[in-house]
Amino acid sequence: MKKLVGAGVFVHREPNDYVEQLRNDSMSVGTYSIPAGGVDDQAPHHQDEIYVVTTGRAMLVTPSGSEPVGPGDVLFVPAEEEHRFTDVTEDLALLVVFAPPYSGR
Template identity: 80%
Template sequence: MKKLVGAGGFTPDGPNHFAEHLRTDSLSVGTYSIPAGGVDDQAPHHEDEIYVVTAGRATLVTPTGTELVGPGDVLFVAAEEEHRFTDITEDLALLVFFAPAYSGR
């Protein structure tokens, strides 16, 4: 068992901040933080992702649609799918689950 203390909390460390909390062969978990008014500059990933919004408000834009998101929302983004958080009106904190584990770019 492992307890992830502080996971999902907003971290004001630069324009965008990703902190990995756990890594196994099959998945990884981290927190992605984007400040209000910030720009999400991520590229598509090789892994499936689940985002859990823990704080803030924004819009998630993908080729298949646009969703307003806020605390408690859970979002699935398939591997290689273009996606971006826009219109970040409140500091945004997201728990991010990658499967398999995030390989980076």
């Protein structure tokens, strides 16, 4: 067992912040923070992703549409799908699970 201290907690660094809290052969877990008014500059990843919104509000935009997100929402984004958080109205903290493990930007 491993307790992930600080996972899902907003960290204010400009422009955005990603901190990995766990990595093993099958997955990785980290926290992605975007300040209110910030711009999400991520590119599609080679891994499937699950986002758990722990704090904040924004829109998740994908080719299939837009979805408002807020605390408690759980989102799945398949590998290689374009996606971006826009209209970040409150500091946004996302617990992110990558499978297989995240390989960088």
